[in-house]
Amino acid sequence: MNQTRKMWASAGVVGVIVVGGASVAAAASAGKLDAVARETRAVVEQAPPTGVQVPAPDNTDGIVVSKEVNPDPGAVVDYWTDKRMEEAEPMPMPEATGNFEVAE
Template identity: 40%
Template sequence: MQPIRLTPAQKMMASAVLVAVVIVGGASVTAAAFAGRLDDAAKAGDAPAAKLGPGGRGGTVEVSPDDPAQGDVTRAQATPEVDPDVVLKELTDDPDGVADYWTQERVRGANPMPMPQVSVSIIPD
């Protein structure tokens, strides 16, 4: 039995078909993941006015004219877990006031924030 010999044109066609299959597969996986995220958001109650069809899939979302973002299920509304090592502070200062505070003299006299020091010791078995 002789090996199959492909011309350069046939090799290029096979390569193009393979690339097309990979792109279509990636697009379908992305679409399925996005649809699943929307379904999960609707099930979690992020859209309080969502009316789900049988099996929790499909349906309509009613939005009042006063609050158009009320039925928006595309944004993640998950509450982040509290990490004791993370400092979170809501900044409410006026940006112009902050810019006025940091004069050239204050910037020159400012000290950098100290970097945390990490020590790793490996204990051999």
């Protein structure tokens, strides 16, 4: 067998392995994400267009709902000029309150 055929055969085998590995990883990842979503009952919602009012849910029943904070990232870039960045103050660090037990 000449070198070119060996190279193409090796490339074909490597390609099959990479495609198979990627498909297995994608399937495992999708299954894991579904399992986590079932465990946490987390829901991700898209933010409505600006100016549309959405009523608050009556009963969340322990469900976590995440909403997109800024649907227009270009507006953020326009807002944060160099002057505003220099004058910006950091948000305060959150502080834990209450009694906590450390498991050993």
